[in-house]
Amino acid sequence: MHRKGGVVAWQRPRVLLAEDDSEMRRLVAGKLRQCGFDVVEAATGADVLAVVEPVLLDGAPCPVDVIVSDIRMPLVDGFDVLGGLRDCGCATPVVLMTAFADDDTHERASRQGAAAVFDKPFDIDDLCDVVCALAPVAK
Structure with missing residues (x-):
């Protein structure tokens, strides 16, 4: 939340x-946006x-509220991402x-x-439900 001209605006x-x-x-990002999230996309760990x-x-605090990552990616995989974040003291949900x-x-x-861990293929609505529970969207 931030104030803009005396009006409270929800981020x-x-x-x-x-x-x-x-x-x-593209599919996951689109669905997360439909659920009310601002999505930053990355092609690699x-x-x-x-x-x-x-x-x-x-x-500074982590610039994102939740990280959703594939595990198997070239060079830096999802476990490397998770370990790197934890090594930096980041408690952001992954x-x-x-x-x-x-x-x-x-x-x-x-x-x-x-x-959480989702096995592909998974129900994308289930993923959105978990992400919403970790970082609720203001209605």
Whole structure:
């Protein structure tokens, strides 16, 4: 929330979405926007860390309310993103998505502090419900 000319204006919660599949990224970003979120899109895990780490290292709060990330991405994967954020002291909720889920993946995500893991294909409304619970949208 911020004040603009004496009027209180609500800011939409911001979601940082990392997905290397452009079609999946477009679909998820569009649905999150329909649900009332401001969405920042990233094609790689490295892009996520490039956006968030410098801010955190300067001692500022995380510039996003929730991070939604694919796990399997080239070079910097979703687990690297989650670990990098936690190493910087970032407690921002992270929701992971994967097409390659197994029990070990879910256990590792839980150990690293992921808020949720979605196995592709998933119901996009379920993803929106979880993100809304983590960063409610003002109605």
